[in-house]
Amino acid sequence: MIVCVAVVGHQSFTEADDALKLHHIVHCSLDVVDERVNNPKKSGPLNESFLGLLCPPENYKVYGYLTNTKVKFILVTTDLDVRDADMRNFFRRFHSAYVDAVSNPFHVPAKKITSRTFAERVSTIVKSLG
């Protein structure tokens, strides 16, 4: 089950679940994102947004995704056997939902996204993946 989906931009953070622990997990998984992005030679040339499995702390698996504008999507799931293709698919749909939400003229860039439609879309995407 996907327990947390986060959008991390310059300032913004939208949580699907505001448990403190997930905050921590998302926050520290950014380290891994940084590492992946800054050390392309280590993990091969990075020419796709999908960052793959970031780290498996304890009972969770954390997946990351980086948009062209350096906005990170972090996904925390309790599913221990997740296929990468599923994750890729999820992030692609999530990305388009995010783009739609940000394209809203009333959205203030670099502020928390407060769109109800966005929340609904995210929850449907999450549910579709189980």
Added chain:
Amino acid sequence: MQGSKIFPTCFQTHLKSKLYSLLLHLKFCHHGFNFSTRSLHRQVSFSDHEAFDHPVACLLVVSSKDEDPINKFVDLFNTNQLPSLLNDGAMDPKILKHYLLVHDNQDGMSENTTKILAAMRSTFGSNDCRLLCINSSEDGLVEHQENPWVPHKTDASPSQHLGCFLNIDDLDEIKNVMQDLSSKHIIPHMEQKIRVLNQQVSATRKGFRNQIKNLWWRKGKDDTPDNSNGLMYTFSSIESQIRVLADYAFMLRDYELALSNYRLLSTDYKLDKAWKRYAGVQEMMGLTYFMMDQLRKDAESCMENAFNTYLKMGPPGQQNATRCGLWWVEMLKTRYQYKEAASVYFRISGEEPLHSAVMLEQASYCYLFSKPPMLRKYGFHLVLSGDLYKKCDQIKHAIRTYRGALSVFKGTTWSHIKDHVHFHIGKWYAFLGMFDVAIKHMLEVLACIHQSKMTQELFLRDFLQVVQKTGKMFEVLRLQLPVIDIPSLKVVFEDHRTYASPTAISVRESIWRSLEEDITPSWSTVKTNWLESQPRLLSKKYKESNVCVAGEAIKVDIGFKNPLQISISISNVSLICEHSAKSDEMVPDASSTTTAHLNDEEKRKPTTSGELSSDASSFTLSEVDISLEGGEKVVAQLTVTPRVEGMLKIIGVRWKLSGSIIGFYNFESDLVKKKVANGRRKTKQPMSDNLKFIVIKSLPKLEGFIQQLPKTVYTGDLRRLALELRNPSETSVRNIKMKISHPRFLNIGNEEVMDMGIPACLEKKAKFVQSDAHTRINKVSDTVFLYSEDTLIHGGTPFLWPIWLRAAVPGNISLYIIIYYEMEDISTVMRYRTLRMHYNVEVLPSLDVSFQISPCPSRLQEFLVWMDVVNRTHSESFQVHQLSSVGNEWKISLLQPIEAIFPSEFLMAGQALSFFFKLKNGRKSVTTEDNVSSPAPLEGTDVRLGHGSNEELFDISRSPLADFHHFERVHQRMSDQEHPHKVDFILISRPRRSDSDPGLNSSVNLFSHHACHFSIANASPIWWLMDGPRIMHHNFTASFCEIRLRMTIRNSSDAIASIRISTFDSIPGGSPLSDATSVPPGNQAGWHDISLLNDIKVTSEVLGTRVGKSQLAECASPFIWSGSSSTRVKLEPMSTIELPLQICVFSPGTYDLSNYNLHWNLLFSDDEGNRGAGIRESSGTCTGHPYNLTVLQSA
């Protein structure tokens, strides 16, 4: 030293010390962890599964004072005193023994010692015995630089003065003994043993044959139950021998040898499923690989293997697993693989909370040291470890880790995490009783907007609990609850400008300035007057800082906002001010010392309940209590009232949150950010100056308001109000002036109308003495009124003055009134003050009145006036009372009796009605003087429109109506040219009196609608009228018809007019209006070439529209003008003449007799001509008025 046993662990510490030094090398590795790892190593040593800690040699030490040293030596190595491992066969009890006799020189050199030594030599062999003499210092005062045992013994208390009798030689001697022991005895012994064991192992295990044999033998033992805990391998078993061999080789740095033996062993143990031993061997293999510094992968895989095997064993292997993990970590650290090290630490941390807390903390440090540093993971692991520390009640450690984590989260927007960390640190500090720090951390989480309501409540409640536990009143600068809304900060003070109401304060200063301009003396004039004593005081300083008056409150509006969802209460909100007594020299620095002192006192003084005014204080502060609901914003008005002259500075604001903690806010600290200084002053000074006030001696201050000013009125409503002025102080003010911004709406009345009702003062009176109205008021201009000199207001007695309000146009109207007054006492700094009043009046539309004027076709100098009245209100109905025309040359009268056209008398809501009036020019003579004085007493005529004939008509020349009419005229003026042929109307109506609500009626009185500057269409001074029969019957068979007409001409100008009437017989276009039968078919009239008549000269612009009419020339006219074609007359001013005219008609039909021109020329006398030329025309040509004449064939 007596009876101690020393196992030669110094050799095996070789590796350890390297790792230790690494540990020490890492700065982050604090002492506590170091110590704990060391004790861990000590604890897990001497295990039966490995030979690393097995004794190699035994040092037996006996004092020379002992009675029977030889027996003592024997006794020391007695079997029943040995550790169990040696006795139960896990270790080889046959170890190298060394005998040391220690002699204390303080006891004196005794022969006995040498004797004992000799006996020892004979008993134990000469090689293994030695004598050590210590404490040879004479006075026992040898100071050592440092405790010589420090590196080896950590738990020695520093207070003990160890080794004070040891001199340098003794220390050297001790060192020598130990070096001898290790180099001459232990190492050779070990080498010897390695040789022996190696031979043994080669014989039994090396070679192909031995290996096969071994394999077969092992297979055979497969069925034996796994009893790894039991003493399956004694020291004499071949496996143990190999292990000892490998360990010895490792210790003596023969890593190749060690490795080969370890490898040999590991397969054996693996086959035997002796997991603990297997793991131990794997561990050692890993270390050996590491020491050989090659095959890193192998080293790590060995370590991992060992680690996992230990873990598999469950709880008994836990400690070993930890130790193994630590080795592993150290290996990784030396290779700077901090990230991997961190993950190993993470794996080491097991179930036990304290254990894992320590490990997680170490892991976090590894993340910090990794490259690039993984700060977020560092923070995360610190938080995890802090939680575990807390679980084991290690609060101090928990706080330490959390504080470390705080540095990561500081400055980020991850507020949930931040709040969590701060809140817990705060709570833990409070638990430890360190309330100051606790509160400091708790303060950080107070304004947690993002948290849920429950969390907010929890935070606030815990915070308040902590504060209460301290039992003190804490004072916090920049308390985050509530949020001070600095942009809303507004300081209102009254210097020479005073305000009657809060609404007046919010009006822009520029509006007041522009209004005040012409009634206040400018500062510069005051200053340049050097004869006065005031300019000295009005120094630069005065101008730069704000001036306020002692005894008058300075109001500060501050917005408090509650960011939380829960409600909070703040009490004792007051300003923080400082007051410094003004020195006579007005040197700013002179007051600074007292300022600071007072400031501190004021600031730190805990707020007591009730009024904050103390007699010692030179100012009074107001206090308010506010309760803020969730998300609410409240603007509180705080006041400070200076009591004595001097300098007052507003520093900040102070409040008490939930009755337990005091918050401060310093305005000055926000200086840079703040742009809006105070609402009233548009100065560019920094804010600190804006909050600084010079307090001057108390002055009288007028208070004023307008009584009964309605909020909403209908357009045209005219009512009397009263302006009440009051001066509470005994000092009187004088020289009062008043200025009104909208004289169209508000006008000053005469004093005597104060006692009269509104209709009464407007009713027509036979005698009306107007002169006495101006005794106390001088109108300086249209908007400025000057009260007479003797008007003094003082002592709190109200001063009433009537004011007229007339709602001129619908809309929202802001009325500004400024009252200027001067101080009776001229010694004050401030000479004058102004009172600013502001009122908003909403004016609703009531009656729409429009007029149309057209000349009366049949009468000379008469006009028809068409008045449309529409009631625009929703509910009101009006009684139209009277219509007055203004101007002495016009007489207005109804066309029809009012009962006929307006039977209902009331105009209902939404109803429209038209009235027709006759307007007659009744001007007798106009002198030029009349034109100049425009607002002079209005004369005019009135028409009663109401039914009751007994009701009095209102006199439009009485004060309020006439005044307002004047302003309406000014306002509605279309061009600046004053034209006499304009007429103004005033419609006066009254609202319907409803009997049900008599209270309302008393206030609603009268409506007046003014319509000005209606131009009369004909501007020519010459009037004429054709008069004659309209229908004629004539028998055309007999003769043509001769008709006489009469033209009446009037000269209404002031000059003699020369008038020429020229007729022409051509028909104006389309003029034969006769029916088709009457016109012969052969008549070609109307079908000729059209050309403009050249001889018709049209100069009058007023009649320009008529020029376009084409006229047919050379047309056989059905009628001709008989008599002279041109008549010239001279007309005296204001006189009328009648001219006879005659036409001949030849056939029946309808004729338009307008084909004549009238030329007029005013013959001015010389001076009049020059003057009048600019205003009106001196000559003109008019074409004739249409005059239709029908001639019928008589029977």
